[in-house]
Amino acid sequence: MAPLPPLECSATAEPLARSLLGRYLVRALPDGDVLVLRIVETEAYLGHVDPAAHTYGDRRTSRTDTMYLAGGHAYVYLIYGMHHCLNVVSGPEGVGEAVLIRAGAPVAGVDRMTRLRGLAGTNGRAVRPGDLAGGPGRLCQALAIDRSLDRVNLTDPQSPLWLAVGEPEPDEGKIARGPRIGIGYSGEAVHWPLRFALRGHPEMSRPRL
DNA sequence: ATGACGATTTACT
């Protein structure tokens, strides 16, 4: 699979969030296993104008510094003291925008992802759609993504985590949008329709679009 | 130095 052209990530967050749908996230583990997820849900965070973004008002801290890198780098942070979230930095260097990867459909390495998620047991319980990577924290756990991958170059196939281009982009009609999840603190921005997903896809997080 | 809180998930009533 071909890597995502770096130029595409210099787009602003909103169009990038749409164009990442249907693309592939490739995780090369230290032991050689390769895990692949097809991206089915994203959210755009618009930077200094966006009350929901970590970079609102151009806030610069040691954590948010990553969001000001050039588009195509990974921004990984810890949330609620226990889950990680993966973002694709967007826009040119110096602009604090990013796209949160909210859900993916398993393509390769399902067994390994199931174990990483702690759903392996022999206790016959079915793994239902969305259990593996239907949510930003689940997705990171399924791909063994943590802070050590912060600032990785996602446009380089040599990286332990990178973005690949596979099938042609989905039709606009297959893309649904709605308000973002979990940002109730952000005033008017609660209503901004910056969440994108492949319409009705079973692996997306709740509520489904 | 301290306190409040979060771009979530899970288990339980």
Next chain:
DNA sequence: GTAAATCGTCATA
């Protein structure tokens, strides 16, 4: 439906 888990980050002092 509600609540607990759990800690780095950020603002205030």
